[in-house]
Amino acid sequence: MDQISLALLSVFFLLVSIVWYSWIFKNWTKKLPPGPRGVPILGYLPFLSHNLHIQLTDLARKYGPIYKLWLGTKLCVVISSPSLIKEVVRDHDAVFANHDPTVAGLVATGGVDIVNSPYGPHWRNLRKVFVREMLSNKNLDDSGPLRRYEVRRAVRNLYGKIGTNVDVGELIFITEVNVVLCLIWGGALEGENRDKIGARFREKVAKFVELLGKPNLSDFFPILAKFDFQGIEKEMKGVLPSVDEILNSVISDRMKIMEDSGGEFSSANRRKDFVQILLDLMKQNDIVIGGTDTTATIVEWVMAELLQSPHAMQKAQQELTQVVGLNNIVEESHITKLHYLDAVIRETFRLHPPLPLLIPKMPSKSCTIGGYTVPEGSRVLLNVWTNYKDPQVWENPTEFKPERFLNDDDNGKWDYIGNNFHYLPFGSGRRVCPGIPLAERMVTYLVATLLHSFDWKVPEGVKLDMEEKFGIVMKKSTPLLAVPYQRLPSLDMYE
Numbered sequence: 230m231d232q233i234s235l236a237l238l239s240v241f242f243l244l245v246s247i248v249w250y251s252w253i254f255k256n257w258t259k260k261l262p263p264g265p266r267g268v269p270i271l272g273y274l275p276f277l278s279h280n281l282h283i284q285l286t287d288l289a290r291k292y293g294p295i296y297k298l299w300l301g302t303k304l305c306v307v308i309s310s311p312s313l314i315k316e317v318v319r320d321h322d323a324v325f326a327n328h329d330p331t332v333a334g335l336v337a338t339g340g341v342d343i344v345n346s347p348y349g350p351h352w353r354n355l356r357k358v359f360v361r362e363m364l365s366n367k368n369l370d371d372s373g374p375l376r377r378y379e380v381r382r383a384v385r386n387l388y389g390k391i392g393t394n395v396d397v398g399e400l401i402f403i404t405e406v407n408v409v410l411c412l413i414w415g416g417a418l419e420g421e422n423r424d425k426i427g428a429r430f431r432e433k434v435a436k437f438v439e440l441l442g443k444p445n446l447s448d449f450f451p452i453l454a455k456f457d458f459q460g461i462e463k464e465m466k467g468v469l470p471s472v473d474e475i476l477n478s479v480i481s482d483r484m485k486i487m488e489d490s491g492g493e494f495s496s497a498n499r500r501k502d503f504v505q506i507l508l509d510l511m512k513q514n515d516i517v518i519g520g521t522d523t524t525a526t527i528v529e530w531v532m533a534e535l536l537q538s539p540h541a542m543q544k545a546q547q548e549l550t551q552v553v554g555l556n557n558i559v560e561e562s563h564i565t566k567l568h569y570l571d572a573v574i575r576e577t578f579r580l581h582p583p584l585p586l587l588i589p590k591m592p593s594k595s596c597t598i599g600g601y602t603v604p605e606g607s608r609v610l611l612n613v614w615t616n617y618k619d620p621q622v623w624e625n626p627t628e629f630k631p632e633r634f635l636n637d638d639d640n641g642k643w644d645y646i647g648n649n650f651h652y653l654p655f656g657s658g659r660r661v662c663p664g665i666p667l668a669e670r671m672v673t674y675l676v677a678t679l680l681h682s683f684d685w686k687v688p689e690g691v692k693l694d695m696e697e698k699f700g701i702v703m704k705k706s707t708p709l710l711a712v713p714y715q716r717l718p719s720l721d722m723y724e
């Protein structure tokens with residue numbers, strides 16, 4: 230850092246102190262939640278650990294289910310009991326309907342994508358078209374053959390790798406990218422592009438997601454944002470062109486095909502504003518990135534848990550033999566009959582929720598939660614990870630036990646749509662994940678196919694590492710390597 234930057238930083242800290250203390254004074258009369266003190270100006274920032282979900286859980290034990298952290302000038306409120314989460318996403322849903330985008334997120338998307346758009350007409354239009362047009366039951370049913378094609382392609386890809394180490398996350402990522410690309414644009418990565426671009430794309434997406442979640446001084450001292458002291462904005466700007474370049478090549482191919490064929494976009498019954506919204510949606514990388522990274526991550530965790538619990542792996546495979554048969558291959562129509570596998574997936578979502586703090590929310594006005602004031606503009610983290618480890622609700626919470634989701638009396642109790650505040654892997658309320666119907670189908674279909682077609686083993690001499698690495702999307706700390714062995718009498722059915 231040069232002299233000028235240092236001088237600027239000193240002036241800045243002086244100004245911030247004034248603003249900070251006057252803010253504290255203004256809010257003195259409000260009953261803010263309890264929380265650790267931290268140090269002047271920086272607040273709790275210097276104490277944040279890299280495994281934030283665990284640290285926030287420890288703090289909840291000390292300060293209770295709602296507490297505050299000062300991170301620079303930003304007040305962060307962490308909420309972790311189901312009853313208080315309900316107050317946020319059900320009782321005050323409209324007030325908490327804004328996400329709180331990071332500077333990196335705004336740089337990446339311009340703030341006009343579904344995830345980062347403020348709650349209002351633009352967001353409502355995008356979301357409505359996305360849900361009604363792209364993720365409708367009809368569109369999902371119509372795109373079934375596309376998913377089948379992609380999943381079978383992944384299995385064929387595995388033929389050549391029998392007996393060797395496979396990076397499970399990478400395999401699933403490329404498959405899922407193509408599924409989402411097909412669903413949104415009707416186009417996918419083809420030919421040599423598939424493996425070459427697919428791997429490069431994954432690397433860029435990993436960086437993109439990492440930057441989104443990285444603690445950034447610009448977020449905690451907005452006045453500092455233009456200096457970009459940590460260079461996160463610069464790094465994001467460096468990653469974006471590669472991500473866009475890959476996506477744009479698919480988009481422009483599809484646009485050309487649609488223009489040449491005078492297809493559905495020019496049909497008279499489509500209103501111009503609707504077409505514009507649809508085109509806006511199609512250009513959004515947040516959907517492709519959000520949808521693929523989360524799905525690949527949970528499939529990797531499911532496979533890791535099953536490799537660690539051979540008994541559960543065997544039970545899931547027995548169910549597949551019964552429902553699908555060894556001379557047949559898995560179809561999406563089998564999914565609703567795979568009850569044990571469904572429990573395995575729900576249990577994995579509980580142990581390793583891909584978004585352990587959901588997406589940070591920002592109240593549009595001050596609001597009372599659990600008797601405490603949550604001021605307008607603060608950052609609200611809903612720590613669902615903590616809830617899933619609560620021994621009052623989950624017996625032996627750290628144990629992988631799919632059976633806990635197999636109680637007949639629980640019909641619908643553990644759904645994904647956010648009605649049960651003890652279990653919210655996809656969030657809840659107005660901003661609940663709109664991708665649930667696709668995610669649910671894809672995760673089950675992918676895992677079912679992998680388990681039905683192959684037996685899986687941990688590579689010789691490798692110790693299975695189950696450590697989590699905190700981020701907006703919480704991944705395995707080391708990628709899962711596993712070795713496939715042929716399970717079906719013949720793999721010709723996949724040709």
Ligand code: HEM
Nearest residue numbers: 343344520523524583584588655656657660661662664668
């Ligand atoms: C395992 C898979 C997935 C998980 C765990 C997941 C989880 C989530 C969560 C927790 C949220 C935030 C909810 C909230 O703020 O309360 C979210 C939002 C979102 N998800 Fe997903 N998601 C998954 C797959 C997908 C897929 C496949 C798509 C699209 C193809 C998708 C698109 C989105 C979008 C667009 C939003 C933002 C919604 C808004 O702000 O209105 N997700 N997701």
